[in-house]
Every structure is written in structure tokens, then in C-alpha cells.
Amino acid sequence: MSKHEEYEARTEELIAPVTERMGFELVDVEYIKEGGTWYLRAYIDKEGGITVNDCEAVAKEMNVLLDREDFIGESYIFEVSSPGLGRPLKKEKDFARSIGREVEIRTYRAIGQSKEFYGVLSAYDENTVTIEQENGGNMTFQKSDIALIRLAFQWE
DSSP, rough: HHHHHHHHHHHHHHHHHHHHHTOOOEEEEEEEEEEEEEEEEEEEEOOTTHHHHHHHHHHHHHHHHHHHHOOOOOOOOEEOOOOTTTOOOOSSSHHHHTTSSSEEEEEEEEEEEEEEEEEEEEEOOSSSSEEEESSSOOOEEEGGGGEEEEEEEOOO
């Protein structure tokens, strides 16, 4: 397990009881470097959406826990955010909740001269994701070939 995966896992252990007690779903935790700065981000959600006050309440409690546990060696910024409209599907519960909804898939390498695919999520398992495309055909992808899968957002 890499250092950043360890940080993410430990943060999940700490934040899960906080978000559960507050009635929020912990969607994801990521530890990434952007523009020379490390960020530890927690994404939370709830029915009806997350507010700035919700994020602030979780951040306030988590800052105390992160300071006490002090398991990250380098300097970083901790943020709590909503996963947004085009939330990525990462966990089994994300896929289960998204069956029947339109998704966008981006692959690492081109498949038939394309790296972007849209369709309705019709099936998934441990290794694959299947979408039904507009033309009625199904496409199945290996999860290892998928760079990003998220709910598709369409402006109307």
C-alpha cells in the first residue's frame, strides 16, 4: 500500500464515525498533490445535497482528530466538499446506486478510436462495467481500462 493510500485509509477510519453520526455519507477520501501543495480531501453527501455548513461541521471535528493523530508527515491542506453533480463511481455502493442512470466513461487507451463513452449503466461486477448505448448496443469495459467513470451531467 502506498503512502497516500495509507493516509486515505487512516482518514476514512477517522472520518467515518463523524459523518455517520451527522447523517452524511462518506463518498470518498483522496490525498493528492496539486500545484506543489498536498491536499487531503473528504467528499460527503446526503439526501438533498450538502451545504457549506455541513462541510464546515465535519471539517471542524476532523481538524481536531487529524491534529491529535498527526499521521501525515508533510504539510497539507484538509478540505471537506460535496462530490458534485458529476461524481465519480468508485465504490460498490456508487455503482449499485447508479444502475439505470447515464454515465460517462473515459478509458486510458482508445477503444475503436474513442476514449469517451456514454450510456446507461446496466451492469457491473468486481472486474467489469456494462453500459447500454443510445443505439441499443451494450459495451462492457474492464475496470482496469477505465480512467474515470462518473454520472453524466447534461445541460438542458
